Amino acid sequence: MDWEHLRYFAAVGQHGSLSAAARVLQVEHSTVARRIQALEKSLGQPLFTRTPGGLRPSEAGRALLPAVQAMAEAARGIERSADQAATSAEGPSGLVRVGTTEGLGTALLAGKLAALTCRHAQLSVDLLALPRLLHLSRREADIVISLERPKRGSVIVSRLADYDLYLYGEREYLARRPLVRETADLRHHAFVHYVDDLLFTKELQLIEGLFQPQRYAFRSTSITAQYEAVRAGAGLGVLPAFLADRDPRLARVHQPQARFTRTFWMSMPQEAQSVPRIQAVWRWLKDTLREEAHRLQPHRS
Secondary structure (H helix, E strand, O other), rough: OOOHHHHHHHHHHHHHOOOHHHHHHHHHHHHHHHHHHHHHHHHHHEEEEOOOOEEOOOHHHHHHHHHHHHHHHHHHHHHHHHHHHHHHOOOOOOOEEEEEHHHHHHHHHHHHHHHHHHHHEEEEEEEEEOOOOOOOOOOOOOEEEOOOOOOOOOEEEEEEEEEEEEEEEHHHHHHHHOOOOHHHHHHHEEEEEEOOHHHOOHHHHOOOHHHOOOOEEEEEEOHHHHHHOOOOOOOEEEEHHHHHOOOOOEEEEOOOOOEEEEEEEEEEHHHHHHOOHHHHHHHHHHHHHHHHHHHHHHHHO
């Protein structure tokens, strides 16, 4: 009997549908269906019945499922033991996918994660620095850093760090425009911001709480693109301090209300806490963000 067929059977039995099992196994829906059909053919009987709530094990499926689940758990235990042995002997090994916001990923983490893989020759990292939400339930990443605390699912969540954003302008642009002493003075300026209907989190609705521009000179789903637009003199934009403070071409607009604080939350599936390579990167991320506190919140340093 093919163990791969049994592994797919256990996933469908646990999650209740072909599509849910496919997401967990990171394969196509049709692949799961073929595996189940092949197993049913080899056993000569159906293993699931279709109901309005999804797939439920048949009588034969219920008899088989506990033994297969025990085999699957034993296999995971062997993998964890091998992973732990490799980690203790050579440091973390294997692939870890880290999903994060675009600005944090590109400006602060990319180089440091690359250096981490140089120190641990057996470790590989996929950095998913995307301007959208990533879903642990779909196994899009092993660790996700987001701006909103996950409220659902079997996940481990940690408050990673707070960071500050300010209103910035390019120095020559600011020299040509009236000085901003109070909020009303912002009417003399153009603005750079996100594309409203494509904004992936309410935590980035920033300018509207400060001022209602008549128009935006430039908008983008990418914070990196907004940063470049502000550098080019297109207008004022709210940017993370860890991204903009390092650029001598930019200056903060010293308007009392033009500082915003947001929080990075880090999460991983509960089962990942027993995977050494994921735990190693999780701890490294916490240590790294703690060390970078002076860049994340420079007004406190």
